[in-house]
Every structure is written in C-alpha cells, then in structure tokens.
Amino acid sequence: TIGAGALALPGATAPVGFIPSSAMLVCGWALMAASGLIVAEVTINTACASRQPGVGLLSATSRTLGSRVGALAGAGCGLVQLALLSAYTAQGGGELGQLAADATTAAGLAPPPAAAGPACFTA
Numbered sequence: 280t281i282g283a284g285a286l287a288l289p290g291a292t293a294p295v296g297f298i299p300s301s302a303m304l305v306c307g308w309a310l311m312a313a314s315g316l317i318v319a320e321v322t323i324n325t326a327c328a329s330r331q332p333g334v335g336l337l338s339a340t341s342r343t344l345g346s347r348v349g350a351l352a353g354a355g356c357g358l359v360q361l362a363l364l365s366a367y368t369a370q371g372g373g374e375l376g377q378l379a380a381d382a383t384t385a386a387g388l389a390p391p392p393a394a395a396g397p398a399c400f401t402a
Contacts, residue, residue, distance in 0.1 A: 288307075321343055322335075325338070325343060326339075336352075337352055337353050368397060371397075372398070372400040372401070373396060374396070375396040375399055376391070376395060376396020376399075378396075379395060379399075
C-alpha cells in the first residue's frame with residue numbers, strides 16, 4: 280500500500296518544477312526498490328540457512344548482524360510505528376473534531392471541546 284506521505288510528494292515537490300521533482304521522485308523510488316530487494320534477499324537467505332519457512336525482518340537482522348543490532352532494529356521499528364500511530368491519531372482526531380464542530384454549529388449547539396475529536400477517534 281502507499282502511505283499518505285507518498286501521495287503528497289508530487290504536490291509538495293511541484294514548486295521546484297516538473298523535471299527536478301520527477302528526477303528526485305524517480306531516484307527515491309529506485310532507492311526504495313533497491314532496499315526492498317536487499318531486505319527480501321537477506322530474509323530469503325536467512326530462511327534457507329536456518330531451514331525455517333517463516334523468518335521475519337527482525338529475526339533476519341538479528342541472525343545477520345547480531346543480537347544488539349537486532350534489538351536496535353526492533354526499537355527503531357517500534358518508534359516508527361508509534362510515530363505513525365501518533366500522526367494518524369492527531370490528524371484523524373482533528374478532522375473528526377472539525378466535523379463535529381461544524382455539525383453542532385449548524386444545529387445551533389455549542390461545539391464540543393477540542394479533545395473530543397481525538398478521544399472519539401481512538402475509541
């Protein structure tokens with residue numbers, strides 16, 4: 280799947296111009312494709328060496344680079360997931376709060392508190 284940030288890249292890089300932004304997007308795509316292929320190769324080689332069919336990214340990292348780097352990679356993955364959860368909760372809660380404020384204002388009621396949107400979004 281494509282994340283929300285990747286969908287916004289063409290619009291964010293448009294002021295630079297079509298040719299430079301297209302070149303940078305193609306370079307970014309090439310780097311991401313190469314890193315994905317490297318991860319796939321390491322995972323497959325680790326699965327073949329360990330004779331286990333289900334080898335994940337963190338276990339492949341631990342077996343290839345050691346347990347300390349595996350722990351560091353696990354912490355990094357956890358931090359990335361936490362950052363994504365926080366960003367989506369903040370944005371979704373803001374959107375939901377704005378929708379609720381618009382609806383209550385149109386109905387002639389007082390708008391809900393600002394924290395109501397993120398609280399309802401996470402519920």
